[in-house]
Amino acid sequence: MASNWNDNEIKVLLSIRADEEISRHIKGTVSDAVTYDKITNRLREQGIHRTKSQVISKLKTLRLKFLKVNDHHKQSGSGRISWAYFDLCQSIWGSSHSTNPVALSSSLNSVDPETNAPEDSCEGSTSTQMTETQVPPSDAEQMDCVTGFTQPPRKKAKKNKDHIVDSITTVLHTMETSFREQEALRVQQQREYEEMLRKEAKEEQKEERASMMAMWKEMMEFQGNLLKDIMMRPPLATSLPLNPLYQHPHSFNFPSPSTSYMVPYHPPGQDEDASHHPQFKPSFLEDLQD
Known part of the structure; x- marks a missing residue:
């Protein structure tokens, strides 16, 4: 070439x-x-x-x-x-x-x-x-x-290099400061969130206790009213016991007919006088009158 x-x-x-x-x-x-x-x-x-x-x-x-x-x-x-x-x-x-x-x-x-x-x-x-x-x-x-x-002169190149290093240092410092601020803000927000959860839990427990107390008071009031109503009722009338041995002092003693005695059976056509029957005897009638 x-x-x-x-x-x-x-x-x-x-x-x-x-x-x-x-x-x-x-x-x-x-x-x-x-x-x-x-x-x-x-x-x-x-x-x-x-x-x-x-x-x-x-x-x-x-x-x-x-x-x-x-x-x-x-x-x-x-x-x-x-x-x-x-x-x-x-x-x-x-x-x-x-x-x-x-x-x-x-x-x-x-x-x-x-x-x-x-x-x-x-x-x-x-x-x-x-x-x-x-x-x-x-x-x-x-x-x-x-x-x-x-x-370019070496001094100027060194100056530019120092300026670049200073700029990088400033940027890194700014980034570090920003990171710390963001981290502190995040921790604060986390604490506030946890505190809010604790307050909500306390409020729920308080409301639950208040609800249970209201139910207990309502039940006690119902029982008190029921007991008061029972005690305010008038007493019922007592009835005589169904005991044949019990007799009033002013009552008459009527002998009850014996259920063990059976009237004899007379076939139809048999003409008998009623006086032949023992229940129609004069002594029996007298006993009834006495």
């Missing part, structure tokens, strides 16, 4: 790097590796097969050159350098760090006839050559060139 990038590959690379989503995810940290993988994949989708390290190295080189050209333009009295990728780099690493659609469109459309020419020949067509000696940048500077952001 050729190490040199042609004009079309450079413009496609810069257009992908200038994408808003790509720019937003590049933060100058280790997590940028995922974003560079996305750039490599998008290049591969357009038929440009480059490795992630080649993409990172090329972006570093382009940013370094953009910074030099931009500094040259800012110097008063210096002639303007014509560079084909200045507008694209300006949209990526300019002061606003915002994507310029007009610059992207014009840069992508203005492809030279020799599209597949190596990058060295394209960059060599500048009107004014830069004769400055380039010093190899350090790793930190190279990463800053790619991302467009400087590494």
Whole structure:
């Protein structure tokens, strides 16, 4: 695979790097590796097969050159350098760090006839050559060139870390306080509920005793009224006993006929005088008169 990038590959690379989503995810940290993988994949989708390290190295080189050209333009009295990728780099690493659609469109459309020419020949067509000696940048500077952001100071990182720790501690303390308050409220509600159950049980027992006492009083009152009614009744009249031996002192003594004596049977037609019967004798009548 050729190490040199042609004009079309450079413009496609810069257009992908200038994408808003790509720019937003590049933060100058280790997590940028995922974003560079996305750039490599998008290049591969357009038929440009480059490795992630080649993409990172090329972006570093382009940013370094953009910074030099931009500094040259800012110097008063210096002639303007014509560079084909200045507008694209300006949209990526300019002061606003915002994507310029007009610059992207014009840069992508203005492809030279020799599209597949190596990058060295394209960059060599500048009107004014830069004769400055380039010093190899350090790793930190190279990463800053790619991302467009400087590494935050260690003191600030430590401050942010302390702030995060304090925030987590505050959240944990708040959660613990809330848990304790909820637990205390739950215990109080449990006690109130148990106290309510005890009061209800006492009320039920009290009502049950009152009901039993009312029933007992009603029964005692009924028994008292019944006894009082019995005692207030008049006594019943006594009747003479059915004893034949008992005789009143002023009563007459009438002999009762003997039930053991049987009158003799006389057949019909027999004419006898009544005087022949012993019950009609004068002595018997006299006894009755006495």
